[in-house]
Amino acid sequence: TTVEKPRRHYEIPYRCLLPKGVENLLVAGRPISATHEAHASLRVIPICIGIGQAAGTAAAMSLEENKPPRQLDGKALRKRLASLGVLFD
Numbered sequence: 001t002t003v004e005k006p007r008r009h010y011e012i013p014y015r016c017l018l019p020k021g022v023e024n025l026l027v028a029g030r031p032i033s034a035t036h037e038a039h040a041s042l043r044v045i046p047i048c049i050g051i052g053q054a055a056g057t058a059a060a061m062s063l064e065e066n067k068p069p070r071q072l073d074g075k076a077l078r079k080r081l082a083s084l085g086v087l088f089d
Contacts, residue, residue: 011088012042014074017055024062026069028055037086050086 016032019025029048030039041047058077062069082088 007071009089010038012047012051012054014054014058014072014077017051017058023070024068026055026058028052053084053086054081057084 012032012034016034017026017028019027019033025072027033028059030043032042032051034042042051057080058069058072061072061080065072074079078088
């Protein structure tokens with residue numbers, strides 16, 4: 001095992017919350033789609049809370065826009081999250 005200091009932050013793309021082959025479903029927390037290495041850092045509570053907030057916000061937007069989650073604009077989701085006080089940088 002090699003442990004390195006983080007070089008920079010990373011973000012989790014919206015597509016990681018959309019399981020392949022299943023429509024109208026968002027996943028949050030540990031079951032999101034990510035590499036083994038990424039799971040080492042995203043399975044901690046603060047990150048899971050952020051993923052949950054993103055999934056919940058996307059679900060609300062999906063209902064408001066009458067679109068399945070897969071058809072939502074990721075940039076619009078990011079903008080909505082920012083308006084709720086989520087910090088990205």
